[in-house]
Amino acid sequence: MNRELDKIIRLMGRLYGRDISIYDVGFLTRSLDRRASATGCRTLAAYLVPLSDFEAEAETFYRSLRVSYSEFFRNPLTFALLEQLILPGLIAEKERAGRSEIRVWSAGCAAGQEPYSLAILLDELTAGRRNTVSFRIFATDSSEPELAAAREGVYDPAAVGNVRLKHLSGYFSGDGGSYVVANALKERVSFSVHDMLDEGSLCPPASIYGEFDLAICSNLLFYYRPDIRRSILNKLEHCLAPDGYLVTGEAERELVAKLEGFRAVFPGATVYRRR
Ligand SMILES: C[S@@+](CC[C@H](N)C(=O)[O-])C[C@H]1O[C@@H](n2cnc3c(N)ncnc32)[C@H](O)[C@@H]1O
Known part of the structure; x- marks a missing residue:
């Protein structure tokens, strides 16, 4: 230095x-x-x-230093993989095991774009299935103002640019001036404060216990010192179910590639599964 x-x-x-x-x-x-x-x-x-x-x-x-930029469906390859492979697989696994809930943690959720994107995919994939599997998304951030905006769920037209038209009409209301997330979708996501650097609490407090099937932490790790990134990754690992998925952003690819307990599920994508 x-x-x-x-x-x-x-x-x-x-x-x-x-x-x-x-x-x-x-x-x-x-x-x-x-x-x-x-x-x-x-x-x-x-x-x-x-x-x-x-x-x-x-x-x-x-x-x-407090960067909070986010987008709906931010990384197209990651979200395509989630939609076409990971989430349908998780739903099928739950159905086979006779378990009824998929648990997701969005850590560093900013103004809600990431957890709402996942909620849209999960809602679409679970709707109308014979064996009902439901889902809960725990979305956390250290910034209260970001969480307040997330709970409100109001976005301007530029912010929903990546959202497909059918999702815009199904999951938002709006007049072209702004788009508001539908209450039915908001109910699937619980937002709460959780600092990933807080060593006193391992999992998001609202979730009571961890056991997440999928944890997504993207575009957050790389701002921090290497030893702090490591402790954040430990926390995520601790809260995952034994065969859970970890999803990061492009910026974190190098960091997670070195993690011993995970393997990449698809070449080029930043989606990993516990070994
Ligand atoms: C650049 S945004 C990324 C948002 C989203 N994950 C994405 O990829 O689009 C980083 C977010 O992480 C949050 N954040 C940064 N440090 C954090 C920490 N130690 N604990 C929890 N959230 C944190 C910031 O408040 C911000 O909302």
């Missing part, structure tokens, strides 16, 4: 009580470079001045 970065980490802790040492060095450096150039500073050493003199700048920089 370079000296300036080290100074900035200590400054953020000392002056503002923000521990930014948890983040990945590359991610921190890119975020700092962006703020430095936005404030007219040519070097990180120069950026130390506005950062220590102006709390508002420190807050702006800190907020830039």
Whole structure:
């Protein structure tokens, strides 16, 4: 780690009580470079001045580390695989075993796009089957404002660009100005606060116990320091059923490829199953 970065980490802790040492060095450096150039500073050493003199700048920089961008059906290959192979397989396994519920955890769910995408697929796949298998999605995030937006489930037209027309008309109401998730779909997803760095609770509190058939944690791990990523992956692993699936984002492909307890279920996709 370079000296300036080290100074900035200590400054953020000392002056503002923000521990930014948890983040990945590359991610921190890119975020700092962006703020430095936005404030007219040519070097990180120069950026130390506005950062220590102006709390508002420190807050702006800190907020830039809390990335919450998401999309419905964000990774097309992953969602195609879920729709055509993984979820139908899970439903069939449940039916064969005489068990009735599929349990899903969306960790770092942002404003709900990811858990609602999964809820749409599961609702469509389970509707009208002879042996009823139902599903519950536990969606968690560390950000209250994101969760509030998720519970509200209101999206502008650009945000639903990846949603198929039949899903838009079946699972949303809207007048073209904004789209609102149907109550029947909202009822399948429970949103709650859960910090993946909280070592005191292993599973999302609302779920009581883990045993998830599928946990999805995408575009979250790679912001963190390697040892923190490892502890987040341990938590996900702990909460999975013995043969559960782990789904990550493209950005995490390298990290999970090194996990011993999982194998990729399809070449090129970031869907893994416990060995
Ligand atoms: C970039 S968004 C990704 C959203 C979604 N998973 C996706 O792939 O589109 C990252 C989300 O993770 C949440 N997050 C970051 N760190 C977290 C943590 N330690 N515990 C829980 N959520 C976290 C953020 O609040 C944000 O909503």
